[in-house]
Amino acid sequence: MPRFAANLTMMYTEYAFLDRFEAAAKDGFKAVEFLFPYEYPAIELKARLQGNGLTQALFNAPPGDWAGGERGIASLPGREEEFKRSIDLALEYARVLGNDKLHVMAGLIQPDQDRARHRAVYLENLAYAAGRIAADDITLVIEPINTRDIPGFFLNRQDDAQGICAEVGVDNLQVQFDLYHCQIVEGDLAVKLKRDMVRMHGGIGHIQIAGVPDRHEPDLGEINYGYLFELIDQLGYEGWVGCEYRPKGRTSDGLGWMREWV
Secondary structure (H helix, E strand, C coil), rough: EEEEEEEECCCCCCCCCCHHHHHHCCCCCCCECCCCCCCCCCCHHHHHHHCCEEEEEEECCCCCCCCCCCCCCCCCCCCCCHHHHHHHHHHHHHHHHHHCECCECECCCCCCCCCHHHHHHHHHHHHHHCCCCHHCCEEECCCCCCCCCCCCEECCHHHHHHHHHHHHHCCCCEEEEEHHHHHHHCCCCCHHHHHHHCCCCCCCCEEEECCCCCCCCCCCCCCCCHHHHHHHCCCCCEEEECCCCCCCCCHHHHHHHHHHHH
16 A cells, blocks of 8 residues: 655644644654745654654745735746755755655646747756755656646646656656646546656656545545555555645544545
């Protein structure tokens, strides 16, 4: 059965953020992920990880003005220097927290904007970021996100993400395969897992899960996760599976799915 990481941005919100590490460990999680660590000193987060026997699986590079509605800057023309600084900051945190995966969000594009220009900037920024973190043995991951949750998000499909990885052509750039987003946009999850798990350039570097359509626990909704977890094992995936869902009630009360499938 896959190894699960609790997403502390969405789970355990009944606790203050720094207390969520202990809550996740008590429920049996061995790893955590979250969106952004930058409100807290890296050494404080490291202490919470070590004190609870947890591994940091993943976090996101700075996304621009999140409170103002931005959802990443990697594909935004004119923001290249800001993007480089964001990678420097993310790398500082990763060196302390010990994660070997770093997610960069593509950002938003408006219907009247030049998609080809955004794509060219995106590829250049990804090549830069992958090169910047390579010496630290960190893999950069990009994630297709459905446009129901984030209207206008630049990257939506698995095949497009894999094509971008192939075009950049470096070993430490992969796709973050969120089964929730993929099911909403295109479905056919098992076929895509088989197709994309291992590629010369690209492949699946991180997996995330949530129930569809409401983004609650994975045993709620239309996806047969029991089948997909077995398939993920069969395909030889050894990374963490991030539980990026919003619990329907108290987080611990909804973990029957994990006790059943682990």
